[in-house]
Every structure is written in structure tokens, then in C-alpha cells.
Amino acid sequence: MAGPSSDGISEKPSKENVDLEALVLQALAAPDRLEAIARDNGITSDQLRKWTEAYRDAGAERLRALQAREGRLSVAMFSTQAYDRADFERALAGSESLHFRFFRERLTAETVDLAQGFDAVCAFVNDRLDADVLEALAHRGVGAIALRCAGFNNLDLAAAQRLGLTVTRVPGYSPEAPAEHALALILALNRKLIRSHRRVAEGNFSLHGLLGFNLYGTTVGIVGTGRIGTALARILNGFGCRILAYDPEPNDACRDLGVRYVALDELLRAAKVVSLHCPLNSSTHYLINAEAIEKMPEGVMLINTGRGALVDTQAVIQGLKSGQIGYLGLDVYEQEEELFFEDRSFEIITDDVFQRLLTFPNVMITGHQGFFTRQALDAIAESVTTNLTQIARGQSPTDAIEAR
Numbered sequence: 001m002a003g004p005s006s007d008g009i010s011e012k013p014s015k016e017n018v019d020l021e022a023l024v025l026q027a028l029a030a031p032d033r034l035e036a037i038a039r040d041n042g043i044t045s046d047q048l049r050k051w052t053e054a055y056r057d058a059g060a061e062r063l064r065a066l067q068a069r070e071g072r073l074s075v076a077m078f079s080t081q082a083y084d085r086a087d088f089e090r091a092l093a094g095s096e097s098l099h100f101r102f103f104r105e106r107l108t109a110e111t112v113d114l115a116q117g118f119d120a121v122c123a124f125v126n127d128r129l130d131a132d133v134l135e136a137l138a139h140r141g142v143g144a145i146a147l148r149c150a151g152f153n154n155l156d157l158a159a160a161q162r163l164g165l166t167v168t169r170v171p172g173y174s175p176e177a178p179a180e181h182a183l184a185l186i187l188a189l190n191r192k193l194i195r196s197h198r199r200v201a202e203g204n205f206s207l208h209g210l211l212g213f214n215l216y217g218t219t220v221g222i223v224g225t226g227r228i229g230t231a232l233a234r235i236l237n238g239f240g241c242r243i244l245a246y247d248p249e250p251n252d253a254c255r256d257l258g259v260r261y262v263a264l265d266e267l268l269r270a271a272k273v274v275s276l277h278c279p280l281n282s283s284t285h286y287l288i289n290a291e292a293i294e295k296m297p298e299g300v301m302l303i304n305t306g307r308g309a310l311v312d313t314q315a316v317i318q319g320l321k322s323g324q325i326g327y328l329g330l331d332v333y334e335q336e337e338e339l340f341f342e343d344r345s346f347e348i349i350t351d352d353v354f355q356r357l358l359t360f361p362n363v364m365i366t367g368h369q370g371f372f373t374r375q376a377l378d379a380i381a382e383s384v385t386t387n388l389t390q391i392a393r394g395q396s397p398t399d400a401i402e403a404r
Contacts, residue, residue, distance in 0.1 A: 027052045072099040073392035075146070076115045077122040078107040081341065083377065084148075091381035097392040098385060106337070112136040120144035120391065122384060125151065125368065126337035131159035138163040144391050146384050149371070150228075152401060153280035153307055167401045168387040172227050173379040178331070178370035179231035182275050182305045185329030189301060189364055190215070213272075216240040221271030223247075223264070223287070224278030224306065225254045232275060233259050244271055247278070268295040273303065280307035290315040299326030305370040308334035313353055320360050328363045331370045340367045 023041055027034045027048055038048040072095075077088065080102040092098055101118070105111045107127035115121050115137055123129060123145060134156060137145070144166040147155070152169055160167050188194060191212040199206065218241050222229045225247040233243050233254050243259045250261045268274065274296065278284050288302065288311040296302075302325055304311055313334055319325035333339065335351055349355060357363055371380075387397040 023048065024052050072097055073120060073144075073388060074118045075100045075120045075122055075388060076118040076142075077102050078105060078111070078114075078127050079124040079341070080104055084381075087377045087381040088385070091378075091385045095385065095389070097389045107133065109133055109136065112140070115142050116140045118142055120146060120388060122146045122148055122388075123154075125149045125154065126340065127154065128337075129155040129160075131156045134159045134163055134165060138165060144168070144388070146388050147401075148380050148384050151279055151307055153309075155401075157401060161402075166391060166397065168384075168391075168397045168399045169401055170380050170383040171399055173371070173383060174373060174376035175227035175231040177373040177376040178228050178277075178305045179235060181331060181366070181370035182232055182277075182303050182329075183235055185303050185305070185331070185364055185366070186215070186273060186275070186301065189327040189329050189362065194364065195361070217242065218272050219244060219270055220273040220275065221246070221267040222259070223267065223274065223276050225251055225259070226277065226279075228305075229275075229277035230254055232277065233257050265295060268292055269297070271300070272297060273301040275303040276306045276310050278306060278310065280309055285309050286312040286315075288312065288316070290318065293319040293324055296324065298324055300324070301327035301329070303329045305329075305331040308332040308336055313357070317353070317356055320363065326362060328357075328360070330357075330363075330365045332368055333365070336368060 023037060023043075027037050030037075034048060034052070035045040038045040041048075075098060077084070077100055081104075085102050088100060088102075092100060100122070103111075103114055105114065107115075107121065107123050107129070109128065109132055112133055117140065119142065121137060121142055121144075124147075129145065134145075142165070145155070145160065145168070147167065147169040150169060150171050150173065152167070155167065157167065192210045196210055215236070216239060220236050220241045221244045222233055222236075223246050225233065225245045229245070229247070230251065230253050233245065234257060236243055237257045237259075243254075243257070244262050244267045245254055245259045246262060246264045246267045255261070262270075274288075276288070278287070286309065288304075290312065293315055302311070302316070308330075310332075311334075316325060316328060320328060333354060335354065339349070339351065339354065357365060383399065387399050390397045
């Protein structure tokens with residue numbers, strides 16, 4: 001297995017590290033004197049024994065890692081981009097409770113060995129946290145999983161509970177970020193901004209084919225009125241839209257905006273624009289399928305900034321071909337884990353379904369960037385480090401997920 005691409009350990013050992021290495025070498029040279037060496041240098045024999053075993057197993061780098069983590073909760077953070085690391089390093093400045101090591105790799109069954117010896121892992125939306133991976137993590141000493149996202153459809157929660165793993169998430173990092181992104185997709189598709197910009201860049205100022213519709217007075221259906229759906233309702237209320245909503249648990253904040261809660265069938269039949277903001281679970285998987293699409297008005301606009309598998313992509317393609325779906329805006333895709341968050345512009349993308357979507361002129365796809373604002377990244381790092389600090393101190397984390 002290839003080694004990790006990046007970490008949180010300084011390449012240059014300090015004077016303190018060199019002295020510690022000298023103590024370890026003394027203990028290795030005279031194992032019968034280990035307790036005396038520890039006592040003479042003000043450390044416990046268990047501490048020195050652990051460092052000695054680490055040095056024997058993996059050398060000076062492993063020893064420096066252990067020393068850096070001593071007395072702190074050690075966290076392996078997977079799927080780390082440069083912007084993630086910068087935010088977390090700011091959030092961790094001065095922390096005496098946490099030690100992070102950053103990995104570019106996604107967490108999968110093939111990369112789970114990177115978590116060996118860590119107390120916790122920090123995972124993102126496309127990291128794999130099925131029962132097999134969770135068992136492997138627990139076997140390697142991991143006791144907590146901190147998700148740096150709101151959704152947890154990629155996690156086997158029952159398996160985590162069975163294994164005694166503490167799981168936290170970020171339930172309310174910045175609901176306005178994905179809500180505003182949904183609005184951006186609505187406006188860009190409606191007013192055909194991408195096509196218009198390309199025409200003007202080529203000196204073509206014709207308006208043919210650019211006709212849109214007023215959002216004012218348009219019926220918009222919001223499926224899922226948690227924090228993000230409510231934020232979108234607040235925005236669309238300002239546009240003068242007639243807003244319908246479906247959610248098993250209606251909330252007063254939306255009702256105060258004049259949102260009318262209806263059955264899902266009624267919403268699908270009445271809304272000119274349908275925007276999905278519900279969690280992905282067994283009851284919402286392929287919520288938008290061929291049957292649901294048939295109920296929608298001809299030429300409907302469908303927006304999904306939630307989770308990819310809320311929609312049956314093959315059924316959506318058929319809806320686009322027939323004209324039943326007139327506009328499609330996606331920030332998520334059901335097979336995105338092999339595509340998103342990486343530069344693949346020099347690769348051949350072999351996902352034929354995704355490639356087919358890109359051929360439609362009335363489809364706009366962004367690469368799961370709805371969350372990606374300065375405020376949201378700061379809030380995510382703050383929330384994750386707060387929850388992990390609580391775990392390190394033996395407290396119950398604020399945003400723990402309990403099995404249902």
C-alpha cells in the first residue's frame with residue numbers, strides 16, 4: 001500500500017525530540033535498565049516502554065508522532081484538501097486536547113490501515129463508513145468518528161453503535177450556503193446564463209433561445225424543510241414565490257413565512273420548480289423516480305443539492321429526453337465518490353451515465369460545492385474540533401448521532 005500523501009508532523013525534529021530519541025536508544029541498548037532510565041528522566045516506565053516499542057517498529061518518525069500526540073486525542077483526517085487543512089489548523093491553534101494528522105486519501109477498506117493507532121477519524125461525505133470499515137477502525141483502536149458534514153448516509157449507524165463508536169456530525173454549519181447555491185442553479189438555468197455568457201464572448205448578442213420566466217409568483221416546492229430547506233424558503237419568499245413544502249415534521253419557521261405544507265404528490269403535481277433538501281435514507285432513496293417525474297408538470301425544473309441518490313438518474317435522463325423535465329440542476333450525483341473533489345480534466349471519465357447528463361443543454365452540474373463558502377468552512381472546523389475536544393475531556397459531544 002502506498003504511503004500517506006501528507007501529514008501533520010514536522011519533518012525536522014526539535015532538540016526535545018532528539019533527546020527523547022537518545023533515551024529510547026539507551027532503553028533499547030539496555031532493556032533491563034528501562035525502569036531506571038525512565039525514573040532518572042522523570043517519565044514513567046510505561047511511557048518509555050511505549051516509545052521504545054514504537055521506535056523499534058517504525059523508527060524516529062513514529063516516535064515523533066507519538067510524542068506530539070502525548071496526552072491529546074489523536075485524529076486521522078481523511079479526504080483532506082488544502083483548504084480543509086488551513087481551516088482546521090486555524091481552529092486547532094493552541095489546542096492542548098487534539099492532535100490531527102491530515103491524509104489526502106479517501107477512507108475506504110483499502111486505506112483504513114492509515115488510521116492505525118489513532119483515537120478518532122474525521123471523515124467527509126465520500127468517505128466509506130460501512131460495517132466492514134467501521135469494524136476495521138474499531139480493531140485498530142479508533143473510538144470516535146467525527147463527520148465534517150451534516151448528512152450521514154455513508155455511515156452504518158447501527159454498526160457504529162454495536163462497536164461502541166461515538167459518532168458526531170455538523171448539523172448546522174451554514175444552511176444559507178447550500179440554500180444560496182440552490183438559488184444560483186435556479187437562476188442560472190432559468191435565465192440560461194452559461195449559454196448567454198458564451199454567446200457574448202463569441203460576439204453573438206442574439207436573444208434567441210434565452211427566454212426565461214419570472215420567479216415572482218412561481219410555485220416552488222421544497223422537499224425537506226430542515227435548516228437548509230428553511231433557509232431556501234426564506235430566500236424565495238423574498239422573490240415573491242408561492243412556496244409549497246413537504247416534510248414529515250413541518251416547522252413553524254416556514255409556516256411563519258407563508259409556506260404551505262402539502263402531501264408529496266400534491267407538491268410534485270403543482271410546483272414549477274422542485275428543490276430537494278431532505279436527508280438520504282431508506283425512505284428517500286430514489287424519491288424522484290419515473291413515477292414521481294410523471295406527476296410533475298411538463299417542463300418542470302428539478303434541483304438537487306442534497307444527496308445524489310435522492311434521484312434515480314436513469315429516470316431523470318428519460319425525463320429530460322421526453323421534455324417532462326425542462327431544467328435540471330445538480331450539485332450532487334449518486335456515483336460522485338469516484339469523481340468529485342479531484343481534478344480529472346486530464347482523465348477519461350468512464351461513467352457513461354454522468355457523461356450522458358452533460359450532453360443536455362438544459363442541465364447544469366456543479367461538483368458538490370454547495371457548502372463551499374468561507375463562513376461554512378470556518379463553522380465546520382469549529383464544530384468538529386469542539387465535538388472532539390469534548391470527547392478528549394471525557395464529556396458527551398454536543399452533536400453526537402444516536403441510532404434510531
